[in-house]
Amino acid sequence: MSELRFTLADVAGVRFAVSPANETVMSMWALSDPVRYAVHLSWIDRARATLRRPEVAVRVRPLVELTLPRRWLPDFLTPAARPGAGMAEQLDQIAATPPDVVVQDLLATLPSRPLSPFGSALLADPRGLLPRLVDAVRIWHDEAIGPDWPRMQALLDADVAHRAAQLAEGGAGRLFEQLHPSLRWLGDRVVSDDPFERDFDLRGRGLALNPGVFTDRRVLWNLLEDSLPAGAYPVRAVGRLWERAPAPPGDPLARVVGAGRAALLHLLETAVTTTDLARLTGMSAGNVSQHLTALHAAGLIARSRAGRHVLYRNTDVGAALLRAARGA
Template identity: 80%
Template sequence: MSELRFSLADVAGVRLAVSPANETVMSMWALANPIRYAVHLPWIDRARVTLRRPEVADRVRPLVGLVVPGRWLPDFLTPAARPNVEMAEQLDQIAATPPAVVVQDLLSTTWQKPLSPFGRALLADPGGLLPQVVDAVRVWYDEAIAPDWPRMRALLDADVAYRAAQLAESGAGRFFEQLHPSLRWHGDRVISDDTFERDFDLRGRGLALNPTVFTEQHVLWNLLEDSLPVGAYPVRAVGTLWEAAASPPGDPLARVIGPGRTALLYLLETALTTTDLARLTGMSAGNVSQHLAALHGAGLVSRSREGRHVRYRNTDAAAVLVRASRGG
């Protein structure tokens, strides 16, 4: 069980953001354990082919040596993300990690499993080998994550918008209890029903929360009291991430309303914007807008405004159609 103790400043400092570094680093878990991460098999199959290329395998080896199944990640690999952060900025954050912090973060992971050979080498020469780690993260992002980043980003951004609305409407206590079944708010703290046994005093630093597609069971916290407080939680609707943009051949719903509109209904089990849907389906924004207008006029999607964004979601009538088309 972990506990995070909040002051009023910490409650006000809860912030949500998407972290491309988190997705890049944590994706290694899925690659190492495809059965546990079966929802990502379409990505895993492609990523394994990528990792077998010698020019990629050689440069990514330091990251493979640090992301070991069954052992916690060193905090410096998952830096706190601000809203709209880009990968280049997070790579700069990792590169700027002081050698003493690299050592401290590595040692904090060893109670579960010993360090890999590269981990031991980094422990002995953090200043000299950290650039190899940064290069490994950069290469893996470019080769394995970037091609799918638009669809990942759309799903993650939609979750951030949804959670931000929950936080504004419900307050911190209810927000954390809705964030994940393992969390509950108790007085001035969040209690996390996990196996990590961390005890954090946030000390007015607030808390960065990052949805991630590659965490499936728990909310993961940074390990050390001195690290910037960060939690990574499972994104909503991850099962839609690798769905084909078009409806499958012979889909009965597609024969009635067309494949484009059917693809949108399959995705709108979670609230998404026109931009999100364009990224996920590969359609143009104009085409998506035309389909949404027709679906809204037919009472199959609802829309709501959140600041500058309009989000669409299936109505109950659409949910019935989708279930029937899928044989449910």
Template identity: 40%
Template sequence: MLELTFSADDLAYTRFAFSPLWEAVAAARVVKYPAEHPLHRRWVEAVRPRLAGTRLDPLLELIGPRLIAAFACPPPTSPAPDLALELAALRRQPHGRVADDRAALGLPPSSDPQADLDRLADTVAEFWDVALAPYWPRVRTLLDGDILYRARLLASGGAHRLFADLSPGVTWMGDHLRVPRSRPGALALDGRGLLLVPSAFVWPKLFSLTAPGWQPLLRYPARGVGTLWERTERDAPEALARILGRSRARLLALLDEPASTAALAVRTGLSPGGTSQHLTALRDAGLVSAHRTGRYVLYARTEIAEALLAPPP
């Protein structure tokens, strides 16, 4: 059990952020240990064939069953960073920190730490493009929803209510937060606060970072992650169909998971040419994005489209 001690300043400085870099690293862990993550089986089955020609060794070697090299996913420095910003921070990690983390994982020392950092950043970027970019709007919607929900808990019931709902086994008592962890420990936050990072790929575990020199943080399962990969054959809202046209609204509704033009044509009954024209129009309007994976182009909803299809609050 890990015990974190809060001061009044620490409570005031407790905040939320999400991290595309962490999601990529945690998703790679799911690919490496799929049996431990049954919730993500549908996603793994979809992306594994597309990863066949991708060299992931520089990333996967830093991921163990219980430990991930901290330098590979430093804490986000803003509430909603983009991947490029975080990859730039990854390339600037101190070489001594790289050596310490590699030793903790039982890996040999690096002969050229900066070259290895650059190679790791390139590998993460390639993994992101193939395995996560087409799904990011869906994941981002899940993370945003979790942060909004927990911010309301904090506003209505304070830290006690926030942490009571964070994850099984997490308890708030007085000025202490107790967090399940295989290695026991204690840490006074000393005015640094606690960074809370929801994650789509961490379930069923919590990951904490409390080592010296780091911003203390908890990465916890985002609320509703169990429904992330469910396929729901929902109809497009009638109002949206009147604006976009029924065919285009139907295509948006079918993109609960990224799909190719050919697959969407089969599911809608439209011709491949007609489907392509509709997808181009939706892409020009910022409602779908296109992601090339090998010989295929997969279309996915953007965050704007996710919001348009979301049920009323």
């Protein structure tokens, strides 16, 4: 069990960001355990084919060795993401890790498993071998994550908008109590039901929270004394990530409102952005907007704003129509 202790400045400093580096690194876990990550099977099949290409395999090998099953990740590989940070900026963060921090983070993983051959070599020569590791992360992102990144980012952005609204409406207590079942908010601290046994004082630095496509069972903390504290938590509605046709064949609702609008109603049982809907359905953003305007005018969906995001969700009338169609 871990505890994160907050000051008022830390509560005010809670912020959300999407981390392409986290997704790139943690995606390796899915390759080694497809049963656990069954929701990503379509991506796993493509990614494994990519990793079998000799020119990719040899360059990605350092990352593979540091993300083997049942091994803790060295914290420097998953730096806290700042809002708007892209993959290039996060790669620069990893590349700028001081050698003593690389050594410290590698040694911290030893309770889980002994170091791999590359891990041992990196421990002995962090300055010389860190560029090879950064190159491995870059290649894996370009080859395996990049082609699907717009779809992943849409889901992650929608989660950030939802959590930001929770924080604005209900404060830190509501946010952390609903972020994950393993978390409890005790007024001045978060208690996390995990095996890491950390007792960490944020000391006014705030906390970066990153939703994760490949973060599945618990919140993973990145708590260093000399960098921004961060936590990666499982993204909402990850089962929708690879959906293309949410409306079932022969959907009776489609015969009434049209296939496109029916598809959107099936997806709007939770709040979703226009961008997310376009990625999930394959429709253009303009086409999605037209359908949303018609559904909103008919009273079937509602819209709300969370920061720079506009979220859409079924109204009670829309939900009742959807239930009736599914029961037909």
